[in-house]
Amino acid sequence: MVNLEIDNIKVSVPEESTIIEAAESAGILIPSLCYLKEINEIGACRVCVVEIEGKDKLVTSCNNKVANGMVIYTNSPKVRKHRKTIVEMILSQHDSNCVTCVRCGNCSLQKLANELNIINVPYEQEFERRPWNKKFPLIRDSSKCIKCMRCIQVCDKVQSVKVWDVVGTGSRVSVGISGNCKIEQADCALCGQCVTHCPVGALRERDDTEKVWNAIDAKDKVVVVQVAPAVRAAWGEELGLSREEATMGKIVDALRRIGFNYVFDTVFSADLTIMEEGTEFVGRFKNNKTKKMPMFTSCCPGWIRFCKAKFPHLVPQLSTAKSPQQMFGAVMKTYFANKIGVKPENICTVSIMPCIAKKGESNMELYFEEYAGHDVDLVLTTRELNRMIKTAHIDPNTLKDAECDELMKDGSGAGVIFGATGGVMEAALRSVYFLITKKNPEPDAFRIVRSSRETKGWLSAEIDIGVITVKAAVVNGLGNARKLIEALEKGEVHYDFVEVMACPGGCVGGGGQPIHDGEELAALRGKTLYCLDSNAPIRFSHENQDVGRLYKEYFEAPLSKKSHLLLHTNHNNWDM
Amino acid sequence: MSRLEMSVPNNAQVVLERLYRDLEHRIESSTSGLCPIDMSKAFLELCHAQSCGKCVPCRVGLGQLKYMIRDILDGKGSLDTLALMEKTALNIIETADCAIGYEAANIIHRGLIAFRQDYEEHIKQGGCTCQYEQAVPCVSLCPAGVDIPGYIALVHEGRYQDAIRLIRKDNPFPTTCGFICEHPCEARCRRNMVDASVNIRGLKRMAADLAGEVLPPPCSESTGKRIAIVGGGPSGLSAAYYLQLMGHQVVVYEMLPKLGGMLRYGIPNYRLPKNRLDDDINVILATGVKVQYGVRIGKDVTIQSLREEYDAVLITIGASSDKKLGISGEEAEGVVSAVKFLRDVGEDVELDFTGQEVAVIGGGNVSMDAVRTAIRLGAKKVSIVYRRRVTDMTALKDEIEGAIAEGVEVQTLKAPKKIEVDEKGHLKGIWVTPQMVSKVENLRTTVRPTGDEDVFIPCNTLIVAIGQDIESEHFAEAGVPVKSGRIQAEKYGGFDYIPGVFAGGDCATGPASVVKAIAAAKVVAANIDEYLGYNHSISCDVKVPENDFSNRTRLGRVSMTEREVGTRIHDFDGVENGMTEEEGKQEASRCLRCDHFGYGVFKGGRESLW
Structure with missing residues (x-):
């Protein structure tokens, strides 16, 4: 067992536990967006950052393991301030037209922004708009994608189909179709696991209710x-x-x-x-x-x-x-x-x-x-x-x-x-x-x-x-x-x-x-x-x-x- | 008010200077696989910021190029945009007043040709196929793919034996590489962005120094298959090690009395002490590899007979014949190839250069080995004769500096013309034609004769170190494809029309580094295993320690010290001193753990088996 302290609570957890798991065992829920246990532990969104006493940089709790004697703060002023800024950054690239989104009310980003009391975004908002075949049963709205990479990982690690992949580099990184082709040509099984694991409304089924x-x-x-x-x-x-x-x-x-x-x-x-x-x-x-x-x-x-x-x-x-x-x-x-x-x-x-x-x-x-x-x-x-x-x-x-x-x-x-x-x-x-x-x-x-x-x-x-x-x-x-x-x-x-x-x-x-x-x-x-x-x-x-x-x-x-x-x-x- | 004032840089200028230095470091550690169009745009913006703005083409034109590239990146460009870009770039090249303008446009113009496919991909597909390839820069630049962050973390914890085990998963020569690896891994180390690259080779050497004896892992269950390996150099022995671990029985055919190839008979003892080379070789032999010494392929045994006797044959004969200068007098007594010279020294042939003048032709690592060996043999004067400049030499910078420190004369810009021979057929010296630098072609500075008269350099021994070939006659006769001194194996190491025969290492690639030979060995070992109908994998059960969260404050790179010149030139003992344990721990703590932080945690962070 590893003994540590999280938010002034003494915690004892099995070795190899991540910080987020250790906190959860003590009833402390660290917010996260990209984290998907065992499938996506890549620390991409940086929402789950915590402060370790004595360390300058904040650390992601989803993919870093606990060590004996660690003193962790999941909600210190530093953490709170940075976490909020991170979410504001994400929102600057997320088309938050929530009222017309199928995930309204069931969106992890919406919930998080609400919890953090974000009532305006100080950054210029710019949304990526990629064309998509609206007749295809699976719809991707690039303006809502927060690049958490969960879709890539589920398709790759769980389904081994590899429809999705990272495309571009630097500021232009996005989620695209492997091999730079169109979704119709991507041999997509249409299992929809990417949809059910998308934290926001970037992926959904084609709506046929009308x-x-x-x-x-x-x-x-x-x-x-x-x-x-x-x-x-x-x-x-x-x-x-x-x-x-x-x-x-x-x-x-x-x-x-x-x-x-x-x-x-x-x-x-x-x-x-x-x-x-x-x-x-x-x-x-x-x-x-x-x-x-x-x-x-x-x-x-x-x-x-x-x-x-x-x-x-x-x-x-x-x-x-x-x-x-x-x-x-x-x-x-x-x-x-x-x-x-x-x-x-x-x-x-x-x-x-x-x-x-x-x-x-x-x-x-x-x-x-x-x-x-x-x-x-x-x-x-x-x-x-x-x-x-x-x-x-x-x-x-x-x-x-x-x-x-x-x-x-x-x-x-x-x-x-x-x-x-x-x-x-x-x-x-x-x-x-x-x-x-x-x-x-x-x-x-x-x-x-x-x-x-x-x-x-x-x-x-x-x-x-x-x-x-x-x-x-x-x-x-x-x-x-x-x-x-x-x-x-x-x-x-x-x-x-x-x-x-x-x-x-x-x-x-x-x-x-x-x-x-x-x-x-x-x-x-x-x-x-x-x-x-x-x-x-x-x-x-x-x-x-x-x-x-x-x-x-x-x-x-x-x-x-x-x-x-x-x-x-x-x-x-x-x-x- | 004074008439003149001393200029003292203000704070902004000081910080800007540092920014330029940081920029250099950034570019040094820039990974491959980035989008060339996005990079061109970023570079163009930097160029534009350098513009004084006086002239139209530079002030306006560079900006317009930037907008057009942006449009293409945003998916708003067309082939017309490319045409206008080309027209604009040419205009700036031909009308800009100074290099700030025309060189910037030149970069874009070259890119329009070189990255044409990427530009069109962006226009037609709305993105390029570029992908961040170097999740862990050191690992992806290591030809053998050694788990560098993994073993550095182990060294940091003082687990030297485990570090050696982990290295051996991809490289059975940890000690040898700790001494002499060319360490391409360090070139783009991300630590460059903070201060300087991690001394990776030094840490490997330290692990090897402190680990003591580390036995190889047990071999897989015997398959009953037998493999002949021709040539006991680094690639042959590496392949032997992995194939033996996979459960096959390997027999190495070595023409010389001892194993190691160029490692023993090419690299001098002062760089790689033979007893340390033996540390690696003994572990390889401990897996059960059998060796037949003194057998020369083509004479004592043929490829055909090996094919009949074994289930697979691997050719790893290296490149051990020398290239000739092709000038008159080359056959004279006193003229010797570097390969022969170094082999004689390696075989402990009695050589004494006391009082002699020695000249060595060539600017590569072998040339440096030859001059420094000549010095140790007591030569009065040793010169390197090279037709270009020191900066054009292909030898490692440390080796050149080492040679100069040991008193070697460097005679640059002198092209060998003819060898002067006395009436007894003995060497008198070499005539060289003075050269001057000329145009830069394909990033390489060319030279041309100055027109001055040839110069005579007297010498008692002339060592030719201008490259190596393979002894290929027997293979050509046996039907193995040979072209321009290399065995023409396919990318998988075999030959489409000769099943069961494989080749790798220097004999297939031309002279290269030890780590490249090891990399080739991994490829052929895996493919021979598959050819024999198996799918064994090589892994290591050492668990890599978790990253720590130390504050990555700037910390200098530990460099290794060397023995004092005055002493070392009199013996063949190792020149370099290893790191102390304290230095090593500190150096290991500088590793940024790109396997965990950054892209590595998402993709390509760790290959735990192959």
């Missing part, structure tokens, strides 16, 4: 919305609702009050995905197609983009099944359109997703006999859903639990856990077991594949199903996915079935989820989903009655000709 309002307003449009599993685990965080209060039922109520004509739960199509993907896997496994390389799941568009960009030769190993979002869109524009007697072109399909890559995925152009255009027309993130709720002036406390619409109402617990790392694998195994043995396993028989954000590398499991053994792996975060692929390619490991989710912790930690600077909530949100699963009346995708009826009345069976056409895709058919 298009949704317009669709709701259009008289001739039937607007059908689906809500992804992970959304229910996080939406309430921004609206002041507790985890218990923020139910899926209340989202349904809110969406109806906003004006959507039909509201569905993506859990339904998650079950449908399991029927297709599970059957596909059993086929590939039995035909020895997983002997060399595994079948990879295909529900995560961030992963698909990553695979296409970095490992194009592995695209044939991806399941051909569309993601639940796309499957639901296809079903809405065919089976459902028929049922309610509306032409597909008059249906506007909307989805609420914890994800930015879903905006990219929905962009795929399709031309079928049944319909043309997109499976899903508009994709909103959880944050955009919350902004719509606020725009509609709905008091969250007045929301009541409501049920989804008929025909596609059923959803299993297996479908709910799609939102957490390991969930797709577990859901698939429950049904693969049934497909092979013709009987149900214990619902929680495969809990061994439940992974977490903290899992180092990936999680592997050997699953005995009757006479066969399936070697499965679950990986979250693209940096981990890269490591897993490298190990597979070197022949160090072998798996039959691999689930990949691009975001740490899975969709619950998605790039479209509410942002809490300095906190990682994926694990907590994942718990909510597993809790919903264990309390669900149905635990198996193959027991979803509405999915059963859908097959009986429309698709006949998994992997039928029709489902091949509408529920599967060729990942090579679209460009990034």
Whole structure:
């Protein structure tokens, strides 16, 4: 242990602790902007500076370690004065037009400037204005960037995608796209981790709420919305609702009050995905197609983009099944359109997703006999859903639990856990077991594949199903996915079935989820989903009655000709 | 009122003088990878501030150039801007009254040609691809990439053994380099911005002096692969060390009776005591490297036979044949190449120059080694004959000063013309043609004959030190590509059409420094490992101490002292005295820890394995 004194408090902390950690252990919160534990400890913003007795220069607390006998002041006159000046400097290059910023009220710089009581900036203000393609799902506003470099570090260290890089030198240093190219050419996975780790409003998703309002307003449009599993685990965080209060039922109520004509739960199509993907896997496994390389799941568009960009030769190993979002869109524009007697072109399909890559995925152009255009027309993130709720002036406390619409109402617990790392694998195994043995396993028989954000590398499991053994792996975060692929390619490991989710912790930690600077909530949100699963009346995708009826009345069976056409895709058919 | 007044600088002038000095230091420690356009703009502003403002092109034109560069940097420029810049710069070059104007415009004009791509990148892409490359200036300038801030921090804590272990991760010759490294690491040391660069080599020497015996780390599990290394100089031995650590069995073929190559047979004992060189070599051998002495490639063994016998072959024969002057009389008795001369001394051949006059031709480090050795052999008079000036010499400044201090005559601006030989074929002296300085071409000052008559310099021994070549015949015959005296290996150290054969060090690059030879060895060792189907990495488990937060007050650089001239010229013992422990601790405390402070904490601060 190291003994020192911080703000006249005696502190004893483990060796190797940083000053900021030591202070936190004594209840002293040192403000910071660029600091992101273990990811960005570069002392760039200088906000976390403290005074060490006997030393002339102030020292950053985020990346300097404690030593025995240190006497530290985190709020001395010198520290306070310099910290304030630092923030004033940052503000001179930050377009503080807060009222029109999506991060207003959830901005670390805004909070800090308020705390430091900065009521005017003594410096000339000059904002960097770089052009940006406003149609791209990921938007960067250079005039708001404070060059904390977190985006670079998250993309590099956690995701290994390296979209962002430092560009320029001296006064012209900025964050740009690696290789000086445009974002469209940068092989961005659209995971959105840079967005959820941006302390200010420099990075955000493309806002599509206006298009949704317009669709709701259009008289001739039937607007059908689906809500992804992970959304229910996080939406309430921004609206002041507790985890218990923020139910899926209340989202349904809110969406109806906003004006959507039909509201569905993506859990339904998650079950449908399991029927297709599970059957596909059993086929590939039995035909020895997983002997060399595994079948990879295909529900995560961030992963698909990553695979296409970095490992194009592995695209044939991806399941051909569309993601639940796309499957639901296809079903809405065919089976459902028929049922309610509306032409597909008059249906506007909307989805609420914890994800930015879903905006990219929905962009795929399709031309079928049944319909043309997109499976899903508009994709909103959880944050955009919350902004719509606020725009509609709905008091969250007045929301009541409501049920989804008929025909596609059923959803299993297996479908709910799609939102957490390991969930797709577990859901698939429950049904693969049934497909092979013709009987149900214990619902929680495969809990061994439940992974977490903290899992180092990936999680592997050997699953005995009757006479066969399936070697499965679950990986979250693209940096981990890269490591897993490298190990597979070197022949160090072998798996039959691999689930990949691009975001740490899975969709619950998605790039479209509410942002809490300095906190990682994926694990907590994942718990909510597993809790919903264990309390669900149905635990198996193959027991979803509405999915059963859908097959009986429309698709006949998994992997039928029709489902091949509408529920599967060729990942090579679209460009990034 | 007096008619004249003595001028005494006022306070502002004193501070301004210091600013100029600081500016020099800043530029000295400027890193590479900076945006050349932004730098040009900054330089232009300085030039403009120097203008008296009398004349239009300088007063107005330089300002207009500045605005145009600013526009380009701001993404508001076009190719037309570049055209106008060129027109304006040419105008200033051709119309400005004094050098303040036309030389400033010249700098911009040269940049318009040299940085054309960067200018266009800014115009078309709104930014350049330049990146701050030198996170830690010393490490990035060290060819071998030694963790300099790391070992300096260890020296500061008195952990000399750990310092040696950390150095060996990238350089198995810590002692040797402590004595004779050319220390490119010190050139852009950020400490220059405060006072002066850290004496890095001196600290390495101190670690080596005080560490005692430090055993090598254990080797990886044996791979069963065998590698032949031809030539036991610094690159061959470094590669042997790393390949052995990776688990392969190395056999070094050395033509001379002892290992070390130029370190033993080129560098005199007074610069690198042989027993200290042996300290490094013994550790390398302790890894299990085997050696076959007295084997000459091409005579006793061929590349073909080695290829058949071993899994990989590495050629590190160095550059040990001498370049000829190409003037008449060169074959005379008494004319000797520096390589041969120094090797004889290294092999303890009895030589006595008592009462002799010795002339050495050349201005490089080898020339300095030759003259200072000649003095120690008792020569009456030793001269350096060089066709340019002292400032044009390629030898290290310290070496030149050392030679002069030991009484060497420096005869500059004298080009060798012919060698005078007596009827018995013995050297009488050398005729030289007087030269004068002429134009500066590519930053190098040229010379031309003055037209005066040739001068005769009598001498009993003439040592030629104008460069080295490799003995390449055998390799050319074996199909190894050789061009202008060098083995033409690819950048990865191998040959596209001769799998399993690699080359590195002086024989592939031409004569260079020991640290460059070590750097080449790292490259080939890694690539041979990969060629053999492995992916071993070299690391070191020594934990680098945390930075301290000492107040970085200005503190002078500790320079090493030398033994008194009057004594040292009579023996071959080491000239330089190491730092005392107290000096070393103080010097180590001057390190600014660029691995932690500045860009290094973000990117490129520490490579813990390779």
